[in-house]
Amino acid sequence: MIWHLIPWMVLERTVNALLQHDPNSSERLQQLAGKHFRFSFKELPFDINIAVHTDGIALSSVDDGGPLDCHVRTELGVLPELSDTANLTRLIKADQLDIDGDPMLAQQLVNLFKALDIDWEAKLAEKLGDGMAHRVSTLFKQSRERFKQHSEVRQRWLKGVLTEEKQVLPNRLEFELFKDDVQALRAQIERLQRKLK
Known part of the structure:
Protein backbone atom coordinates (compact mmCIF):
# COMPACT_ATOMS: atom_id res chain seq x y z
CA MET A 1 0.00 0.00 0.00
CA ILE A 2 1.16 3.52 -0.82
CA TRP A 3 -0.51 5.02 2.29
CA HIS A 4 2.37 4.24 4.65
CA LEU A 5 4.76 6.05 2.25
CA ILE A 6 2.86 9.35 2.23
CA PRO A 7 4.06 10.67 5.65
CA TRP A 8 7.68 9.93 4.67
CA MET A 9 7.23 11.68 1.30
CA VAL A 10 5.74 14.76 3.03
CA LEU A 11 8.50 14.83 5.66
CA GLU A 12 11.22 14.36 3.04
CA ARG A 13 9.80 17.15 0.88
CA THR A 14 9.56 19.50 3.89
CA VAL A 15 13.13 18.79 5.01
CA ASN A 16 14.51 19.28 1.49
CA ALA A 17 12.55 22.55 1.12
CA LEU A 18 14.13 23.83 4.35
CA LEU A 19 17.58 22.84 3.11
CA GLN A 20 16.99 24.70 -0.16
CA HIS A 21 16.03 27.88 1.72
CA ASP A 22 19.45 27.94 3.41
CA PRO A 23 22.14 29.00 0.87
CA ASN A 24 24.91 27.43 2.98
CA SER A 25 23.32 23.97 3.21
CA SER A 26 24.57 22.91 -0.24
CA GLU A 27 28.17 22.95 1.04
CA ARG A 28 27.20 20.77 4.03
CA LEU A 29 25.30 18.41 1.71
CA GLN A 30 28.36 18.06 -0.55
CA GLN A 31 30.43 16.84 2.42
CA LEU A 32 27.90 14.07 3.15
CA ALA A 33 26.83 13.18 -0.40
CA GLY A 34 26.67 9.42 -0.97
CA LYS A 35 26.53 8.57 2.77
CA HIS A 36 23.85 6.30 4.25
CA PHE A 37 22.67 6.58 7.85
CA ARG A 38 20.31 4.65 10.09
CA PHE A 39 18.86 6.06 13.31
CA SER A 40 17.27 3.70 15.84
CA PHE A 41 15.40 5.64 18.51
CA LYS A 42 14.20 3.89 21.68
CA GLU A 43 10.89 5.75 21.47
CA LEU A 44 10.10 4.64 17.89
CA PRO A 45 9.08 1.14 16.72
CA PHE A 46 10.92 1.60 13.41
CA ASP A 47 14.33 2.76 12.17
CA ILE A 48 14.85 5.92 10.11
CA ASN A 49 17.11 5.47 7.09
CA ILE A 50 18.66 8.57 5.54
CA ALA A 51 20.51 8.71 2.22
CA VAL A 52 22.28 12.01 1.51
CA HIS A 53 22.56 13.34 -2.04
CA THR A 54 24.12 16.54 -3.36
CA ASP A 55 20.67 18.16 -3.72
CA GLY A 56 18.96 16.86 -0.58
CA ILE A 57 18.15 13.77 1.45
CA ALA A 58 15.98 10.67 1.02
CA LEU A 59 14.06 9.34 4.04
CA SER A 60 12.68 5.85 4.58
CA SER A 61 11.66 3.45 7.32
CA VAL A 62 12.45 0.46 5.08
CA ASP A 63 15.90 -1.14 5.13
CA ASP A 64 17.11 -1.49 1.55
CA GLY A 77 16.11 13.90 23.27
CA VAL A 78 19.82 13.08 22.90
CA LEU A 79 19.96 13.90 19.17
CA PRO A 80 20.70 17.67 19.49
CA GLU A 81 23.65 16.89 21.80
CA LEU A 82 25.43 14.92 19.07
CA SER A 83 26.62 18.11 17.39
CA ASP A 84 29.06 18.74 20.28
CA THR A 85 32.06 16.37 20.20
CA ALA A 86 32.54 16.78 23.96
CA ASN A 87 29.19 15.08 24.61
CA LEU A 88 29.88 11.85 22.70
CA THR A 89 32.04 10.10 25.31
CA GLN A 108 27.94 16.28 10.43
CA LEU A 109 24.41 15.05 9.71
CA VAL A 110 23.02 16.62 12.90
CA ASN A 111 24.85 19.87 12.05
CA LEU A 112 23.35 19.82 8.55
CA PHE A 113 20.01 20.62 10.18
CA LYS A 114 21.14 22.38 13.35
CA ALA A 115 23.11 24.95 11.34
CA LEU A 116 20.13 25.88 9.14
CA ASP A 117 20.11 29.65 8.70
CA ILE A 118 17.00 30.76 6.82
CA ASP A 119 16.05 34.40 6.29
CA TRP A 120 12.34 33.95 7.02
CA GLU A 121 11.66 37.67 6.75
CA ALA A 122 12.90 37.68 3.15
CA LYS A 123 10.79 34.59 2.36
CA LEU A 124 7.71 36.25 3.88
CA ALA A 125 8.43 39.46 1.96
CA GLU A 126 8.15 37.51 -1.31
CA LYS A 127 4.59 36.51 -0.35
CA LEU A 128 3.33 39.42 1.79
CA GLY A 129 5.46 42.42 0.88
CA ASP A 130 8.23 44.08 2.86
CA GLY A 131 6.10 46.01 5.37
CA MET A 132 3.87 43.12 6.40
CA ALA A 133 6.81 40.67 6.49
CA HIS A 134 8.73 43.01 8.82
CA ARG A 135 5.68 43.35 11.10
CA VAL A 136 5.11 39.59 11.26
CA SER A 137 8.83 38.93 11.87
CA THR A 138 8.95 41.55 14.65
CA LEU A 139 5.85 40.10 16.32
CA PHE A 140 7.33 36.61 16.16
CA LYS A 141 10.63 37.76 17.71
CA GLN A 142 8.79 39.65 20.47
CA SER A 143 6.57 36.63 21.19
CA ARG A 144 9.60 34.33 21.33
CA GLU A 145 11.38 36.73 23.72
CA ARG A 146 8.27 36.99 25.94
CA PHE A 147 7.92 33.20 25.99
CA LYS A 148 11.59 32.86 26.96
CA GLN A 149 11.18 35.40 29.79
CA HIS A 150 8.00 33.69 31.08
CA SER A 151 9.76 30.34 30.94
CA GLU A 152 12.69 31.70 33.00
CA VAL A 153 10.29 33.23 35.55
CA ARG A 154 8.41 29.90 35.87
CA GLN A 155 11.68 28.01 36.34
CA ARG A 156 12.81 30.44 39.07
CA TRP A 157 9.41 30.19 40.76
CA LEU A 158 9.44 26.37 40.62
CA LYS A 159 12.99 26.27 41.97
CA GLY A 160 11.95 28.59 44.81
CA VAL A 161 8.91 26.45 45.64
CA LEU A 162 10.93 23.22 45.65
CA THR A 163 13.86 24.55 47.67
CA GLU A 164 12.30 27.17 49.98
CA GLU A 165 8.58 26.51 50.53
CA LYS A 166 8.13 22.76 50.14
CA GLN A 167 11.77 21.94 50.91
CA VAL A 168 11.60 19.05 48.44
CA LEU A 169 15.09 19.93 47.19
CA PRO A 170 17.97 21.26 49.30
CA ASN A 171 19.08 24.83 48.71
CA ARG A 172 22.61 25.47 47.43
CA LEU A 173 24.13 26.05 50.91
CA GLU A 174 22.63 22.82 52.28
CA PHE A 175 23.87 20.92 49.25
CA GLU A 176 27.42 22.33 49.62
CA ALA A 184 35.14 14.36 55.02
CA LEU A 185 33.53 10.95 55.58
CA ARG A 186 35.28 9.55 52.51
CA ALA A 187 38.63 10.84 53.81
CA GLN A 188 37.99 9.18 57.22
CA ILE A 189 37.11 5.87 55.54
CA GLU A 190 40.28 6.01 53.42
CA ARG A 191 42.38 6.70 56.56
CA LEU A 192 40.75 3.76 58.38
CA GLN A 193 41.38 1.49 55.38
CA ARG A 194 45.06 2.48 55.33
CA LYS A 195 45.36 1.74 59.10
CA LEU A 196 43.71 -1.65 58.68
CA LYS A 197 46.16 -2.56 55.93
Whole structure:
Protein backbone atom coordinates (compact mmCIF):
# COMPACT_ATOMS: atom_id res chain seq x y z
CA MET A 1 0.00 0.00 0.00
CA ILE A 2 1.16 3.52 -0.82
CA TRP A 3 -0.51 5.02 2.29
CA HIS A 4 2.37 4.24 4.65
CA LEU A 5 4.76 6.05 2.25
CA ILE A 6 2.86 9.35 2.23
CA PRO A 7 4.06 10.67 5.65
CA TRP A 8 7.68 9.93 4.67
CA MET A 9 7.23 11.68 1.30
CA VAL A 10 5.74 14.76 3.03
CA LEU A 11 8.50 14.83 5.66
CA GLU A 12 11.22 14.36 3.04
CA ARG A 13 9.80 17.15 0.88
CA THR A 14 9.56 19.50 3.89
CA VAL A 15 13.13 18.79 5.01
CA ASN A 16 14.51 19.28 1.49
CA ALA A 17 12.55 22.55 1.12
CA LEU A 18 14.13 23.83 4.35
CA LEU A 19 17.58 22.84 3.11
CA GLN A 20 16.99 24.70 -0.16
CA HIS A 21 16.03 27.88 1.72
CA ASP A 22 19.45 27.94 3.41
CA PRO A 23 22.14 29.00 0.87
CA ASN A 24 24.91 27.43 2.98
CA SER A 25 23.32 23.97 3.21
CA SER A 26 24.57 22.91 -0.24
CA GLU A 27 28.17 22.95 1.04
CA ARG A 28 27.20 20.77 4.03
CA LEU A 29 25.30 18.41 1.71
CA GLN A 30 28.36 18.06 -0.55
CA GLN A 31 30.43 16.84 2.42
CA LEU A 32 27.90 14.07 3.15
CA ALA A 33 26.83 13.18 -0.40
CA GLY A 34 26.67 9.42 -0.97
CA LYS A 35 26.53 8.57 2.77
CA HIS A 36 23.85 6.30 4.25
CA PHE A 37 22.67 6.58 7.85
CA ARG A 38 20.31 4.65 10.09
CA PHE A 39 18.86 6.06 13.31
CA SER A 40 17.27 3.70 15.84
CA PHE A 41 15.40 5.64 18.51
CA LYS A 42 14.20 3.89 21.68
CA GLU A 43 10.89 5.75 21.47
CA LEU A 44 10.10 4.64 17.89
CA PRO A 45 9.08 1.14 16.72
CA PHE A 46 10.92 1.60 13.41
CA ASP A 47 14.33 2.76 12.17
CA ILE A 48 14.85 5.92 10.11
CA ASN A 49 17.11 5.47 7.09
CA ILE A 50 18.66 8.57 5.54
CA ALA A 51 20.51 8.71 2.22
CA VAL A 52 22.28 12.01 1.51
CA HIS A 53 22.56 13.34 -2.04
CA THR A 54 24.12 16.54 -3.36
CA ASP A 55 20.67 18.16 -3.72
CA GLY A 56 18.96 16.86 -0.58
CA ILE A 57 18.15 13.77 1.45
CA ALA A 58 15.98 10.67 1.02
CA LEU A 59 14.06 9.34 4.04
CA SER A 60 12.68 5.85 4.58
CA SER A 61 11.66 3.45 7.32
CA VAL A 62 12.45 0.46 5.08
CA ASP A 63 15.90 -1.14 5.13
CA ASP A 64 17.11 -1.49 1.55
CA GLY A 65 19.88 -3.84 2.65
CA GLY A 66 22.62 -1.55 1.37
CA PRO A 67 25.84 -0.74 3.27
CA LEU A 68 25.62 1.80 6.09
CA ASP A 69 28.21 4.47 6.83
CA CYS A 70 26.80 5.16 10.28
CA HIS A 71 24.19 3.52 12.52
CA VAL A 72 23.13 5.54 15.58
CA ARG A 73 21.12 4.03 18.45
CA THR A 74 19.90 6.60 20.96
CA GLU A 75 16.90 8.54 22.31
CA LEU A 76 15.18 11.43 20.53
CA GLY A 77 16.11 13.90 23.27
CA VAL A 78 19.82 13.08 22.90
CA LEU A 79 19.96 13.90 19.17
CA PRO A 80 20.70 17.67 19.49
CA GLU A 81 23.65 16.89 21.80
CA LEU A 82 25.43 14.92 19.07
CA SER A 83 26.62 18.11 17.39
CA ASP A 84 29.06 18.74 20.28
CA THR A 85 32.06 16.37 20.20
CA ALA A 86 32.54 16.78 23.96
CA ASN A 87 29.19 15.08 24.61
CA LEU A 88 29.88 11.85 22.70
CA THR A 89 32.04 10.10 25.31
CA ARG A 90 29.71 11.11 28.16
CA LEU A 91 26.63 9.84 26.28
CA ILE A 92 28.30 6.55 25.35
CA LYS A 93 29.43 5.95 28.96
CA ALA A 94 25.88 6.72 30.17
CA ASP A 95 24.46 4.12 27.72
CA GLN A 96 22.47 6.85 25.99
CA LEU A 97 24.32 6.48 22.70
CA ASP A 98 25.70 3.65 20.58
CA ILE A 99 27.33 4.34 17.21
CA ASP A 100 28.45 1.83 14.59
CA GLY A 101 30.62 3.64 12.06
CA ASP A 102 32.21 7.07 12.07
CA PRO A 103 30.81 9.30 14.89
CA MET A 104 31.98 12.39 12.97
CA LEU A 105 29.51 11.54 10.19
CA ALA A 106 26.65 11.50 12.70
CA GLN A 107 27.76 14.90 13.97
CA GLN A 108 27.94 16.28 10.43
CA LEU A 109 24.41 15.05 9.71
CA VAL A 110 23.02 16.62 12.90
CA ASN A 111 24.85 19.87 12.05
CA LEU A 112 23.35 19.82 8.55
CA PHE A 113 20.01 20.62 10.18
CA LYS A 114 21.14 22.38 13.35
CA ALA A 115 23.11 24.95 11.34
CA LEU A 116 20.13 25.88 9.14
CA ASP A 117 20.11 29.65 8.70
CA ILE A 118 17.00 30.76 6.82
CA ASP A 119 16.05 34.40 6.29
CA TRP A 120 12.34 33.95 7.02
CA GLU A 121 11.66 37.67 6.75
CA ALA A 122 12.90 37.68 3.15
CA LYS A 123 10.79 34.59 2.36
CA LEU A 124 7.71 36.25 3.88
CA ALA A 125 8.43 39.46 1.96
CA GLU A 126 8.15 37.51 -1.31
CA LYS A 127 4.59 36.51 -0.35
CA LEU A 128 3.33 39.42 1.79
CA GLY A 129 5.46 42.42 0.88
CA ASP A 130 8.23 44.08 2.86
CA GLY A 131 6.10 46.01 5.37
CA MET A 132 3.87 43.12 6.40
CA ALA A 133 6.81 40.67 6.49
CA HIS A 134 8.73 43.01 8.82
CA ARG A 135 5.68 43.35 11.10
CA VAL A 136 5.11 39.59 11.26
CA SER A 137 8.83 38.93 11.87
CA THR A 138 8.95 41.55 14.65
CA LEU A 139 5.85 40.10 16.32
CA PHE A 140 7.33 36.61 16.16
CA LYS A 141 10.63 37.76 17.71
CA GLN A 142 8.79 39.65 20.47
CA SER A 143 6.57 36.63 21.19
CA ARG A 144 9.60 34.33 21.33
CA GLU A 145 11.38 36.73 23.72
CA ARG A 146 8.27 36.99 25.94
CA PHE A 147 7.92 33.20 25.99
CA LYS A 148 11.59 32.86 26.96
CA GLN A 149 11.18 35.40 29.79
CA HIS A 150 8.00 33.69 31.08
CA SER A 151 9.76 30.34 30.94
CA GLU A 152 12.69 31.70 33.00
CA VAL A 153 10.29 33.23 35.55
CA ARG A 154 8.41 29.90 35.87
CA GLN A 155 11.68 28.01 36.34
CA ARG A 156 12.81 30.44 39.07
CA TRP A 157 9.41 30.19 40.76
CA LEU A 158 9.44 26.37 40.62
CA LYS A 159 12.99 26.27 41.97
CA GLY A 160 11.95 28.59 44.81
CA VAL A 161 8.91 26.45 45.64
CA LEU A 162 10.93 23.22 45.65
CA THR A 163 13.86 24.55 47.67
CA GLU A 164 12.30 27.17 49.98
CA GLU A 165 8.58 26.51 50.53
CA LYS A 166 8.13 22.76 50.14
CA GLN A 167 11.77 21.94 50.91
CA VAL A 168 11.60 19.05 48.44
CA LEU A 169 15.09 19.93 47.19
CA PRO A 170 17.97 21.26 49.30
CA ASN A 171 19.08 24.83 48.71
CA ARG A 172 22.61 25.47 47.43
CA LEU A 173 24.13 26.05 50.91
CA GLU A 174 22.63 22.82 52.28
CA PHE A 175 23.87 20.92 49.25
CA GLU A 176 27.42 22.33 49.62
CA LEU A 177 27.48 21.42 53.34
CA PHE A 178 26.27 17.91 52.53
CA LYS A 179 28.96 17.58 49.86
CA ASP A 180 31.64 18.68 52.35
CA ASP A 181 30.37 16.13 54.91
CA VAL A 182 30.50 13.35 52.30
CA GLN A 183 34.08 14.29 51.34
CA ALA A 184 35.14 14.36 55.02
CA LEU A 185 33.53 10.95 55.58
CA ARG A 186 35.28 9.55 52.51
CA ALA A 187 38.63 10.84 53.81
CA GLN A 188 37.99 9.18 57.22
CA ILE A 189 37.11 5.87 55.54
CA GLU A 190 40.28 6.01 53.42
CA ARG A 191 42.38 6.70 56.56
CA LEU A 192 40.75 3.76 58.38
CA GLN A 193 41.38 1.49 55.38
CA ARG A 194 45.06 2.48 55.33
CA LYS A 195 45.36 1.74 59.10
CA LEU A 196 43.71 -1.65 58.68
CA LYS A 197 46.16 -2.56 55.93
